[in-house]
Structure formats: structure tokens, C-alpha cells
Amino acid sequence: MNAPTISHISCADCPIRHRAVCARCESDELEALDAIKYYRSYEAGQPIIWSGDVMNFVGSVVSGIATLTQTMEDGRTQMVGLLLPSDFVGRPGRDGAAYNVVATTDMVMCCFRKKPFEELMAQTPHIAHRLLEMTLDELDAAREWMLVLGRKTAREKIASLLTIIARRDASLTPRGAVNSMTFDLPLTREAMADYLGLTLETVSRQMSALKRDGVISLEGKRRVSVPDMGRLFEEAGDDSDGGFMS
Amino acid sequence: MNAPTISHISCADCPIRHRAVCARCESDELEALDAIKYYRSYEAGQPIIWSGDVMNFVGSVVSGIATLTQTMEDGRTQMVGLLLPSDFVGRPGRDGAAYNVVATTDMVMCCFRKKPFEELMAQTPHIAHRLLEMTLDELDAAREWMLVLGRKTAREKIASLLTIIARRDASLTPRGAVNSMTFDLPLTREAMADYLGLTLETVSRQMSALKRDGVISLEGKRRVSVPDMGRLFEEAGDDSDGGFMS
DNA sequence: CGCGGCCTTGACAATCGTCAAAACATGTGG
């Protein structure tokens, strides 16, 4: 039932070559990584790791999307991260996974067994530096999300999420500064709710409200059009557009 | 009006020597750090950095407590981190501060000008590694806090905060596994509210409720006694005590 | 004593969650 195994691809041809943990590597360092890497694919919906499980690998998302979630005993769940292509999974220096990682679309990961990766990292400052840089970026993102979770209204939360997804989409397929955008929502209403600390009913209602007020329009349930990105940023309550318009 | 300048202290005598960014350094590396470090002190209430300001130093908290906050245009504010002794302030590789940093008690910091520190870090894997480790810990803490902000009730939020402070206090002054504890709350009700994504009135009400229900008792406004830590963990909704009881 | 912070408490309102029903899409098997 697994997706087919992926054949070995040269790092030089890798689509995330310049953004992943290997971004700063020289060609010899890349060869060392190439020697220990392997690809794994996951189907949409498949769990990658359960919180508490022993993790004997780390890796980078090559394509597809995964979510990082935490759950309480009674089932309440909170998404704590969204993993997109080039994002790193796993923590060198720790055995157990701290979160559930689930593929929400079909996914391909570039994996390394943890032990050899840790050894290589100890000898390769370029990898360690890049990982530090990526971790600091994730920390900033997590802290920005704390403001969303702690202080924004349901409507602002939805607008904030749409803003983030739009921004990511724009960075993947640059098209210059434009005022309107259309993109796919890679999350179910429930996943959106788990990200935003809301119920799925509230998410649905606020999506309808934003549609009714002309901030967005929907084609099907998942495709979103934003006629005026500036308006969306205002709705998100952000004091700036995060450099989106330029 | 500033607190007096602190004289130069040898790293060997530093109280945070084994936990800060320099924890892994050998003696020669420590000498290099010692050569570029300087101490700064701040009085309770003083701002250390405003979000957006240029930051020309980084450093470690030696003593005292500071808060990291984000604010929206309309004044809503969310605390995104609590800086305790040994925590690192600033981000190598970035000029502007992303958050407001404010001393909530009298504080002493061990500072480095950013440029020399960055250069030293490039040559000293022990520093870079330790900083990565600390950043990963902070990321975990931020993600754990996302669950608190997104999914917990007001009562659970308060209990979670008390749990964290109790745990930190216990790690500073170890006393073995005990079932009851007393500690000082280093935050005003407003600061607690900003941490928890609540209003100060709700914080006050829930503190009163926990007192009424015998989960805590108060001596003055700031000193908290917990007769049964297990009960507090339950109230926090955590599925474990985080290794506190042992 | 009186002032200013900080905290508590009350009354009321607003937001968001809960429970329930129904619309809609998608896939399976007859």
C-alpha cells in the first residue's frame, strides 16, 4: 500500500538543494551526505512518527506537506508546525519524537539514519550552521504563531492562516508583486481548526463570513481566491504585510 | 539611574558557566570569550531592546528575569518567552530585534558585541553546537506553549504556568522529590495574562478559584504554596508530570 | 493621610464551543 520507493537522485538535481539543511554544503560535503541518504515516500494521511516513538532517522521534506501535532489525553489536539518542502524533521541528539508527524498530502522525504548524520554534522560546520539558522527561523515562526493563538480573534486567525499559506505559495512560484492571488488550501477544516486553536465549526463559519464580506472567494472547498491581498493583511490584524507587497 | 556597572568576573566563577552558550567550551575558547565579554545590568522594569531596534550585541542572562513580548498595533500583547539565568538573548545573523525584551526583575547580562561573537562562533563549533542545542530546547518550549495557548481552558492555563515556574524553581534549588512546594511568582497578574493569552481579570478569578479549591494557597499576592504537586499537574491537564516527581 | 499601583470582585455582554441536522462530494457495489 506504500507509494513506490523512490530511486536515488543526485543532490545536484534536488529541488530543495538550496533551501534544505544541505544548502551551504560544498560538493565534497554533498557527496558524504549523498552516500548515506535514502528516499522514503508516504501517502496522504499516513503517520510518519508518533510522539514518544524512537526515531532512528532524520530528514528533509522533498515534496508534499506534513503536520506536527501535540495531543492531550482527552483528544484535544494542537498543530505546532507545518512541514513544507525543505523543512527538516527530527532532532539530532534526541532519541524520542516529541510530536506526531503526519503526511497530509503524498510526500517524499530525503532521510538519513540518525547516527551517521550526527557524526557527519560534528565534522561539517556547514550543516550545523544551516540547521541552526533553520531552527532559529522555526523558533521565530512558532513565536509569531503564539501571538495568533493567544491574542487574535477567530476571524483574524483565519486571515492569518490564509496569509501564511499565500506567502508560502508566492515564495514557491514568484510572480512579482500582485494585489490578487489564487491558491490551494492544503488543509481540511479540521486541520485548520487544530492549527488555529478553534473548532471546525468556527473555522467554517469564519470562512463563510470572509466570503460573504468579499475578502475571499472559493472555487470548491479548497481553492481560494483573494482579490485584494492588502485587505486580507488588514483582516489578519498584522501591522505590516511582512514584505509580501513590494 | 542605571544600576552600577558590574566588574569583570572570571568565567570560571560564573554561576551559569555550565548551562549557558559557553557550557561546552574548553579553557582556551573560554579565554577568547572572556576577552570580548562585558557585563551590563538593568533595573526591574527597564527595557533591554525594542522590537525592530538594531541590536549590536548578544548575550546571556546571568541573574534576574526578562520577558520576550510581541505587540499588535492596538496594544494587544503576547509574551512569547521568559528569559531566565543562562538563557541566550539575540540572534546571530540578524540585525534587528524581533521582540521587545524587558527586565522584570533586576538583571545582569553577560554581553558580547555581535560582530566579534559571530566571528568567534564561526571558528568555535562548541559554541555553535551549544547554541543549536539551546535553540532546539526553546523551540520545544515554544511548541509546548502553543498547546497551552490554543487548547487549554483558563484554569488549565494558570495551572500550567504555576507548574512551569515550580519546575524551574525546583531545578535551581534541588531538594529531591517532594509533594509540596512553595515559591515566588515573579510576574504581575498582567504579565501572567500576557503569557497565557487571557485578561488580568480572568487570571485573578482563576487564581482565586484554585485557592478556594485548595489547589494552592497564597501568602501575600506573590508567594504560592502548593500542598500537592500531583494535584496541580492534574489541573494543568498534562498527561505526565514532566519528570518532576521522581 | 492621601496617592498610585496592583489586585479582586461583580454585573453584563460577546465570542466561541457544543450539539444537531442537513447539504454536498466521493467512492463502492449492485
Add this chain to the structure above:
DNA sequence: CCACATGTTTTGACGATTGTCAAGGCCGCG
């Protein structure tokens, strides 16, 4: 092709939690 089952989304009615506004208490300090 239809019937049916399943999963997702929308919408409504209602209730609970939390926020807002307001008043008053406690405490240290000039």
C-alpha cells in the same frame, strides 16, 4: 446508472467560557 455509505462541510440554536466595564480593597510610599 443508481443506491448507498462515508467523510467533509455548512448552518442553526443554544449555552458556557471568557472579555469588558466598573467599583472597591489592599498596600507601600511620599
